[in-house]
Amino acid sequence: MIRGSRKSWQYFGLGLAWFFLLLWPLMGIRDGQFHFAEAFGVWLRAAVGATICFGLYRLGKAGRLDGVLNPLGAARDAVGGALARAPRWMLLVPLAAFALSYPMLTNRYAQDVAINVLVYICLGLGLNVVVGLCGLLDLGYIAFYGVGAYTYALLSIHYAVPFWLCLPVCAAFAAIAGCLIGYPTLRMRGDYLAIVTLGFGEIVRIVINNWMALTGGPNGLLGIKSPGIYLPQLVDGSFSLEYLVIRKLEYLYYIILALAVFTIIAVHRINFSRIGRAFEAIREDETAAELMGVDTFRFKLLAYALGAVFGGLAGAFFAARMRFVSPESFTFIESAMVLAMVVLGGMGSIPGVILGALALVALPEMFRGFELYRMLAFGGAMAIMMLVRPAGLWPAARLGKRSDDTE
Amino acid sequence: MDYLFQQLINGLTLGGVYALVALGYTMVYGIISLINFAHGEIFAAGGYLGVILLSYMASQGLMASHPWFGLAFALILAMGYCAMLAMAVEKVAYKPLRSSSRLSVLLSALGMSIFLQNGLMLTQGVYDKAYPTEFTHGGFEWLGVRVSFMQIGILAVTGLLLVLLNALVFKTRIGKAMRATSQDKVMSALVGIHSDRVISTTFAIGAALAAAAGIMVGLYYGSVRYDMGFVPGIKAFAAAVLGGIGNITGAMIGGLIIGMVEILAAAYIPHGGEYKDVFAFVILIGVLYFMPTGIMGENVDDTRV
Numbered sequence: 037m038i039r040g041s042r043k044s045w046q047y048f049g050l051g052l053a054w055f056f057l058l059l060w061p062l063m064g065i066r067d068g069q070f071h072f073a074e075a076f077g078v079w080l081r082a083a084v085g086a087t088i089c090f091g092l093y094r095l096g097k098a099g100r101l102d103g104v105l106n107p108l109g110a111a112r113d114a115v116g117g118a119l120a121r122a123p124r125w126m127l128l129v130p131l132a133a134f135a136l137s138y139p140m141l142t143n144r145y146a147q148d149v150a151i152n153v154l155v156y157i158c159l160g161l162g163l164n165v166v167v168g169l170c171g172l173l174d175l176g177y178i179a180f181y182g183v184g185a186y187t188y189a190l191l192s193i194h195y196a197v198p199f200w201l202c203l204p205v206c207a208a209f210a211a212i213a214g215c216l217i218g219y220p221t222l223r224m225r226g227d228y229l230a231i232v233t234l235g236f237g238e239i240v241r242i243v244i245n246n247w248m249a250l251t252g253g254p255n256g257l258l259g260i261k262s263p264g265i266y267l268p269q270l271v272d273g274s275f276s277l278e279y280l281v282i283r284k285l286e287y288l289y290y291i292i293l294a295l296a297v298f299t300i301i302a303v304h305r306i307n308f309s310r311i312g313r314a315f316e317a318i319r320e321d322e323t324a325a326e327l328m329g330v331d332t333f334r335f336k337l338l339a340y341a342l343g344a345v346f347g348g349l350a351g352a353f354f355a356a357r358m359r360f361v362s363p364e365s366f367t368f369i370e371s372a373m374v375l376a377m378v379v380l381g382g383m384g385s386i387p388g389v390i391l392g393a394l395a396l397v398a399l400p401e402m403f404r405g406f407e408l409y410r411m412l413a414f415g416g417a418m419a420i421m422m423l424v425r426p427a428g429l430w431p432a433a434r435l436g437k438r439s440d441d442t443e
Numbered sequence: 444m445d446y447l448f449q450q451l452i453n454g455l456t457l458g459g460v461y462a463l464v465a466l467g468y469t470m471v472y473g474i475i476s477l478i479n480f481a482h483g484e485i486f487a488a489g490g491y492l493g494v495i496l497l498s499y500m501a502s503q504g505l506m507a508s509h510p511w512f513g514l515a516f517a518l519i520l521a522m523g524y525c526a527m528l529a530m531a532v533e534k535v536a537y538k539p540l541r542s543s544s545r546l547s548v549l550l551s552a553l554g555m556s557i558f559l560q561n562g563l564m565l566t567q568g569v570y571d572k573a574y575p576t577e578f579t580h581g582g583f584e585w586l587g588v589r590v591s592f593m594q595i596g597i598l599a600v601t602g603l604l605l606v607l608l609n610a611l612v613f614k615t616r617i618g619k620a621m622r623a624t625s626q627d628k629v630m631s632a633l634v635g636i637h638s639d640r641v642i643s644t645t646f647a648i649g650a651a652l653a654a655a656a657g658i659m660v661g662l663y664y665g666s667v668r669y670d671m672g673f674v675p676g677i678k679a680f681a682a683a684v685l686g687g688i689g690n691i692t693g694a695m696i697g698g699l700i701i702g703m704v705e706i707l708a709a710a711y712i713p714h715g716g717e718y719k720d721v722f723a724f725v726i727l728i729g730v731l732y733f734m735p736t737g738i739m740g741e742n743v744d745d746t747r748v
Binding site: 051054055057058059061062063065066067068173220221223224226227228230231232234235236238239242243246368369372375376379408409411412414415416417418419420421422423426 | 472476477478488491492495496498499502503524527528531534535536539540543544545546547548549550551553554555556557558559560561562563565566567673674677680681684714717718720721724725727728731732735
């Protein structure tokens with residue numbers, strides 16, 4: 037025990053020394069001189085943080101923290117049990133009340149963050165159909181978001197088609213794009229599929245970036261209309277409909293809330309339908325699923341199309357809200373963010389994905405002061421999460437191990 | 444005709460660089476079946492270290508007196524640095540995940556890639572960093588084709604590294620251990636090969652090659668940028684797949700083909716320059732669709748793909 041502990045501390049010290057060796061050349065050689073103070077300062081901060089984490093980890097492993105962790109674990113189990121026993125409406129009603137009254141309770145900034153979270157919930161749940169349910173790793177998912185956004189943008193600018201009419205069109209276009217991407221790629225498995233979808237995502241972005249005549253290239257498209265609604269009005273006893281353009285953030289919030297709720301219900305229904313079962317069968321063992329009569333190719337294509345639909349809807353909303361689209365919003369890093377939400381939250385688990393979106397969009401907002409370090413922390417957190425909790429924060433109830441994972 | 448030859452020379456230069464990066468992907472994939480997303484960032488780190496070292500030497504007046512010696516020195520230091528960096532990445536992000544699902548490792552690699560890219564951005568800034576200009580001039584014309592000394596240097600270094608790598612893999616003990624591990628990890632462990640050490644070495648060698656490629660790309664284009672690793676990384680992976688993943692000769696040929704196609708497409712297809720990044724992806728998709736094992740055949744246990 038003691039020896040094992042000493043050895044691990046030795047390795048830890050070695051790791052820190054190694055880290056300094058890697059850090060210093062990047063920070064210490066400038067203007068023809070060697071500098072040490074700056075690199076050492078950064079290293080010291082990282083080292084102190086890492087030492088504390090490692091110390092806690094060792095203590096936990098040695099069982100010294102049981103006094104703290106056990107009550108915490110017991111409390112978590114008790115809360116979880118109580119939640120599971122309570123009827124569903126007792127949870128949903130307060131939640132719905134909170135969601136509906138949210139714009140009245142909060143300011144503009146908080147509404148902005150909430151809208152972002154909801155957009156990412158739509159995207160995360162859409163990707164969840166592909167990755168979480170069907171087990172197809174897609175690294176180019178943001179392309180469908182882009183297709184949705186540009187479809188609405190173009191229809192709105194050139195033909196002044198209203199938002200509500202565009203929503204199904206955007207969903208359909210995204211689904212078609214999903215099929216187009218899915219058709220040639222779905223014969224591949226695992227890593228190859230991941231890299232090819234990444235390639236497709238990049239192709240879509242490059243095309244958007246260079247097709248000046250249609251998409252405006254890197255300058256993007258301006259002048260997209262906001263969504264509008266007809267409100268019935270009684271003026272002087274006569275009934276009329278008044279057209280109201282929704283520009284206010286709080287009304288936009290309700291639109292995306294409705295889209296998110298639609299997505300949640302739809303994904304839930306898919307999850308527990310025959311199709312969802314087929315997806316899960318494909319995820320767990322494709323060969324066995326095929327043997328049992330699941331048309332794997334068709335179902336995989338369907339998974340792509342269904343996932344793309346939600347991406348397209350979210351994209352249409354994004355264009356309507358920003359009233360501006362440009363290729364910058366559809367980069368690979370966005371795909372990675374959405375994928376991280378699905379995986380960190382818990383693949384295949386709807387509350388997990390919602391939690392993941394909340395964690396990855398709302399948490400960084402709280403640390404605005406460290407904005408520069410945001411992506412650094414994001415990348416590091418992604419790697420660390422895979423080490424400590426690979427199943428995600430809120431794992432799905434049923435999740436097996438893919439047959440081709442085992443060596 | 445001259446124009447064609449000019450483009451072929453350019454394509455050869457670029458293709459050699461892709462080949463160097465592709466080797467890192469293909470060797471790592473051959474051994475642990477992982478798309479090492481962080482490899483592109485290691486390539487970028489190599490480019491940055493080249494800038495840092497060459498600028499330092501230039502400010503000390505060393506570049507004026509011994510430019511090629513300085514360049515070789517920077518190349519070797521950057522290769523060593525990136526080997527250390529890759530070994531650290533492997534130890535932190537891949538080794539503990541050896542027995543978990545492949546999705547976990549892939550995401551860990553993705554996380555590491557984002558981490559390294561932002562680490563570069565934070566330490567080096569968001570703007571392009573220019574290479575010292577000692578090497579960018581000079582060259583000669585031969586039958587109407589302009590060849591710069593830089594291109595000859597890149598081709599020479601690439602060729603030398605490829606020969607060295609071949610010797611390492613096919614002539615030395617560690618090379619034999621690498622080949623054995625990539626064929627059957629369990630069996631090679633049974634006969635006494637330390638697989639962790641072999642995997643670390645593989646990462647280190649791949650990273651050293653990527654670092655050299657980073658410096659040469661920096662010299663060729665004159666500057667480096669913190670996010671320069673991503674697209675060349677994907678193209679190099681495409682090259683590795685094209686050649687047959689896990690296959691070292693295949694990666695070299697694949698790299699040359701991708702480089703050639705990119706340059707020729709940019710030169711001869713209308714609007715090809717704007718869409719030049721698309722061609723590598725199209726080749727990747729086409730190869731995977733029609734010829735999933737690449738042109739040279741892949742060298743991976745087929746239960747894993």
